[in-house]
Amino acid sequence: MSESYLDDVNDYDDQTGEDELEPVEIPKEVRNLRTQSYDKSVRDLVAMIDDGDIDLDPDYQRNYLWENKKASLLIESILLNIPIPVVYVAENDDAEWNVIDGLQRLNSLYRFFKNDFKLSRLEVLSELNGLTYHNLPPKAKRMLGNGMFRVVVLLAETHPEIKYDVFMRLNTGSVRLNEQELRNCLYRGAFNDFLKECRFNEKFLSCLKLKETHKRFVDAELVLRFLAIRENYDLTTCKLNYPGRMKTFLNMFMAKHQNAEPEKMVEFARVFESCMDNIYNVLGDTAFRRPDRDGNHETRINRSLIDVIMLCFSHLTAEQCEQNKDLYATHVIELCNNDSFLDAITYGTADSKRIATRLELGLKTFGIVDDEPNSQI
Template sequence: MKSKDEIDEAERQIRTVQQVVDYTVREYPVEVLVEKHLTGKLEGENEIFVPDYQRDLIWEDKRQSKFIESLLIGLPVPYLFVADVGNEDPDLEGRLEIVDGTQRIRTLARFLTGELVLEGMEKLPGLNGFRFGDMLASRQRRFGRITLRLIELTEKADEETRRDMFDRINTGPVRLNDMESRRGRMPGPFVDLVREVARQEAFKTLAPLSKAAEKRFEREELAARFFAYMDDYTTYGQTESGKVVSLFVDDYAKRMNAAMEQEGPGGPTETRLRAAWDDMLRLVSEILPNGFRKSPSAKSTPRVRFEAIAVGIALAMREDSSLPGAWDLVGHLSKPKFRELTTSDAANNRNRVTGRIEYVRDRLLGR
């Protein structure tokens, strides 16, 4: 049985948060919603805009077409969430940040501008191959008048509240992956550094990825894991936050954000991490003809292979920069032991994680 003080404190917390998450419900016709999103977009002045913590358009054309089909046949669709952010930046006065719904708004924009060609329609197969302009003019007008409901957070909802909501309500069929969620929940200098190094052309060349993986920030996930394992891999699986990779990396990102904020731009932590990343990529380009790929024809980079090679190299260079076994590494990466440590089955088991990292490290050191 809870005491009266505990109950009163719980109620106080609920009331406090409720006051922050203040909102109104609005309805906009599709054509107005798209206009508010597209007008002034190139200049960064569109009324309804996508914030930098949101993900790119990752719905494939078939999924986008399904959404359009749902609207055409009158099926209900989820609410969109937007937020008035003018209280934080005068330049954003009167504009609305999309908290949840970027895939739907972007899909509508692509359809109304004629970019999206409908495909995979099951209820309306006769529309497959159609663009918006191919429909009867009367149907175009009716589609433009379809209304969507928006929950608009007022200016009382601060950035932390919006980012928290972004993380909580993204529970649809296409779930946020770890890096997408991390970008939204914990912005800071470390996450910015991860974003920057992930864009390097050398990294893209050495670690090719599919277009779908690129869109979902897989490069940033690889970079974040590299830094976390390089510094703390020995604690993985031994602490509460270290039992799950996403929590392990989250914990590291929080600590690095705090350290780098305190030190300021170009501080010792940032300098150390940049150097380790650059030195690692340089060595990979010198000694591994295929980069992080399994073969010259491979078009993707497995996480476990990247982690083993990248982190193993960083740890070896930290211990002995001469790396006596560097030129033998290619042969070691083709041996059964390495393949066993980098198979997908139980790949994130603590013994597998530490085993594959130390395997590369020790081979480079000639052990």
């Protein structure tokens, strides 16, 4: 294990059991997949990218660029009229296209048209090796620009969960996108940008033992989980408005706040920053790892424990944390050695009852809600 214990997107000390849960029922009246197919020339696609009508996710581009050899073979295939796989996009409310499948193909085309690389290792059209788009013979330029792509558009009125499901089914690239990377594509907007900014919080990075933000947005998903739980948890009843599956819960929250008002973003920022200040003041950089009875911490982080820690500390003041450091640190050790709590943060952690158990036990231990019997535990 390297110094960072988030190198692997699946490197967690908890198991969600998400695949074993019943699927969330989508109402029949909105259970529709609306699509429209277009034949677009390469020239048109490049122009749409230039105009911002097609969004090539810059974060994705940085992490998953095709090597020039593979991009060159795509260019050669177009020049040879070899059929190219269909590109799938999702239309947003502004009629912009977010790429579901085909991002590498479009990105390679765009890079070549911008003279970012030279053609290399072509076997059929070997005379074009070493040339950029600018240096191509006029005939080759025309043939490339006239090359056709079939584009299937998932229209904006398609239910968000159906869009997400289609995205998951088509997610078959050499590096499969994780759930938060998919959300980056489907829910672009003010809230997604906000989540990306939160990842730069130094105390948050320290608790995750990351020297820089995670290239696959695991850190952004942790912030999303925290805010979704906090906004949907009723302290008076100790109940979470939860649909039964974590990924659906997070998708719904992102869709709801996709283009939230600036005032809401300011509120989210205040809550997150004060929460991390409190956590770091009391627990330091081991806050997100499970302690044993002696205070020794696990190597891997535990997402379910993070949910509880962040929810609890977001409802405490800076003064409370300063005055009760030792007590609150002891509370975490007590919780993590409580059999019911330990079970709720380890196995089947996306299950509604286990979520209810761990959140309520945490809030009661920290004195945020009354320590009275509750039917959920």
